[in-house]
Amino acid sequence: xxxxxxxxxxxxxxxxxNAFGEIVELYKDKVYQICxxxxxxxxxAEDAAQETxxxxxxxxxxxxxNKKFSTWLYRIATNLCIxxxxxxxPDYHLDAEIAGxxxxxxxxxxxxxxxxxxxxxxxxxxxxxxxxxxLLLPEKYRSVVVLKYIEELPLQEIADILELPxxxxxTRVHRGREALRKHLRHL
Amino acid sequence: xxSCPKRIVHYMHEYLDGDIQEEAKKELKDHIETCKxxxxxxxxxxxxxxxxxxxxxxxxxxGFTGRVMAxxxxxxxxxxxxxxxxxxxxxxxxxxxxxxxxxxxxSFFSQEDNQFAFTKNSAxxxxxxxxxxxxxxxxxEDIVVKNGDIRIEGSVDGNxxxxxxxxxxxxxxxxxxxxxEIDALFGRIWYEIKMVFQ
Ligand SMILES: [Zn+2]
Numbered sequence: 001x002x003x004x005x006x007x008x009x010x011x012x013x014x015x016x017x018n019a020f021g022e023i024v025e026l027y028k029d030k031v032y033q034i035c036x037x038x039x040x041x042x043x044x045a046e047d048a049a050q051e052t053x054x055x056x057x058x059x060x061x062x063x064x065x066n067k068k069f070s071t072w073l074y075r076i077a078t079n080l081c082i083x084x085x086x087x088x089x090p091d092y093h094l095d096a097e098i099a100g101x102x103x104x105x106x107x108x109x110x111x112x113x114x115x116x117x118x119x120x121x122x123x124x125x126x127x128x129x130x131x132x133x134x135l136l137l138p139e140k141y142r143s144v145v146v147l148k149y150i151e152e153l154p155l156q157e158i159a160d161i162l163e164l165p166x167x168x169x170x171t172r173v174h175r176g177r178e179a180l181r182k183h184l185r186h187l
Numbered sequence: 188x189x190s191c192p193k194r195i196v197h198y199m200h201e202y203l204d205g206d207i208q209e210e211a212k213k214e215l216k217d218h219i220e221t222c223k224x225x226x227x228x229x230x231x232x233x234x235x236x237x238x239x240x241x242x243x244x245x246x247x248x249x250g251f252t253g254r255v256m257a258x259x260x261x262x263x264x265x266x267x268x269x270x271x272x273x274x275x276x277x278x279x280x281x282x283x284x285x286x287x288x289x290x291x292x293x294s295f296f297s298q299e300d301n302q303f304a305f306t307k308n309s310a311x312x313x314x315x316x317x318x319x320x321x322x323x324x325x326x327x328e329d330i331v332v333k334n335g336d337i338r339i340e341g342s343v344d345g346n347x348x349x350x351x352x353x354x355x356x357x358x359x360x361x362x363x364x365x366x367x368e369i370d371a372l373f374g375r376i377w378y379e380i381k382m383v384f385q
Contacts, residue, residue: 017259024252032247046248053255130242149239155204174200177232184238185231 005069012060020060024053027070030151031077037146038081040135048084052077068157075161078143085139126187133183141176144169191218191225199229203236304333310341322359329364 005026011019031052036045055076056063063072137145147158159169198215201207207215219226303316310326312319316335320326324341329348336352339360346364347354354368 017256020259021252021256024255028247028251028255029244032251033245036245037242042248046251046254049247049251050255050258054258057259126238127243130238134239134242145239149236150242150244152240170200170204173204174197177200177203177235180239181228181231181235184235187238 002069006065009060009063009065009069012057020053020057023056027073028053030070031073033150034074034077034146035081037131037134037150038078038139038142039084040131044084048077048080051080055080068160071157071160074147074151074153075163078147078161082139082143085142129187130184133180136183137176137179141172141179144172145176145180148173191222195222195225196228199225199232203232302333303335304331305335305337306330306332320360322357 005023008019008022012023028049032045032049035048035052036042039045039048052073056073059076063069134142134145143162144158147153147161148155153161155169155173156166159166162169164172194211195215195218198207198211202212202215219229305311305313305318306328308326308328308330310320310324311330312321318330318332318335318337320330320337320339320341320343322340325344326342327344329345330337330343331348331350332352333350334352336355337347337349338355338357339347339362340357341359342361342363344363346367347362348367348369350369352368354366356362
């Protein structure tokens with residue numbers, strides 16, 4: 001896959017938008033997922049994910065082709081999300097709405113049928129609780145937790161994406177895990 | 188809990204990250220076997236990880252790629268032409284042959300061809316590479332706009348052709364003839380060929 005990606009990027013650098021379309025197809029789910037887990041709101045997540053790709057396209061000449069493309073792309077995504085979180089009201093993520101029906105509505109777009117079976121509703125509630133716990137994390141812990149446990153990236157890659165020393169990433173993962181434990185241990 | 192050394196929790200995290208020293212691992216194991224609190228703490232951490240990992244993976248919404256592509260600035264014409272040549276080698280050869288035979292070659296590739304050009308008509312207004320047919324006016328002529336846009340607010344008694352540009356039609360706008368937008372090089376070549384043979 002890396003070889004295809006590198007070839008497409010060379011075409012994008014020359015200005016070929018079709019090649020960029022293929023890049024978007026390859027990475028859209030990962031990027032959207034990062035944004036969604038960071039921002040909670042799917043409209044905001046889509047905006048952030050689109051902005052990520054637009055930025056990537058406009059700045060493609062700054063990407064070093066000897067390095068992993070996904071690292072560079074995810075860095076744009078996480079930086080954008082962190083920016084957006086900082087611009088929000090500080091009490092935003094404590095908003096009561098998040099725990100309630102809003103969360104279920106948000107997950108309901110995942111389900112295909114109109115009527116959900118009981119256990120599916122339960123699992124949606126569990127999903128909402130997990131998501132809420134992630135959102136309660138301060139943004140510096142949230143980004144490492146999302147990259148480690150949702151995107152399942154190795155610690156060194158997370159350090160590359162966030163441009164932080166490995167030790168700092170480890171400390172943040174530890175603290176993030178402890179904070180999550182406080183919210184999730186009773187589930 | 189009070190007597191547990193702080194390093195035990197630290198070892199738990201090292202263990203979970205998969206980079207714990209053998210000695211520390213043994214100490215952690217021994218401690219957890221005897222200490223109920225730390226055993227629970229460790230179990231909760233593992234459960235937490237399992238829960239977070241179970242968070243459903245969400246795919247980007249339908250139509251996402253299309254919306255991203257719509258955000259991109261207009262593709263440079265050069266790339267479009269190169270790609271078109273690559274995808275249509277036979278047609279390219281045929282079209283170039285016709286153009287060369289007809290002597291249209293020079294004008295087709297000349298610098299002038301990339302420039303904004305339009306049918307000269309005193310009724311037309313021009314703003315920022317947009318040709319405007321003002322409201323209330325009637326242009327009794329075919330209009331061709333190259334490398335620019337046209338906005339039709341009045342009437343055109345004839346055909347409108349836009350090459351490498353967009354056409355905007357006001358609700359009161361009216362065109363009696365054909366409206367043609369030629370964006371792709373394919374259409375462009377046919378247009379040029381048509382012109383050559385006219
Ligand atoms: Zn203990």
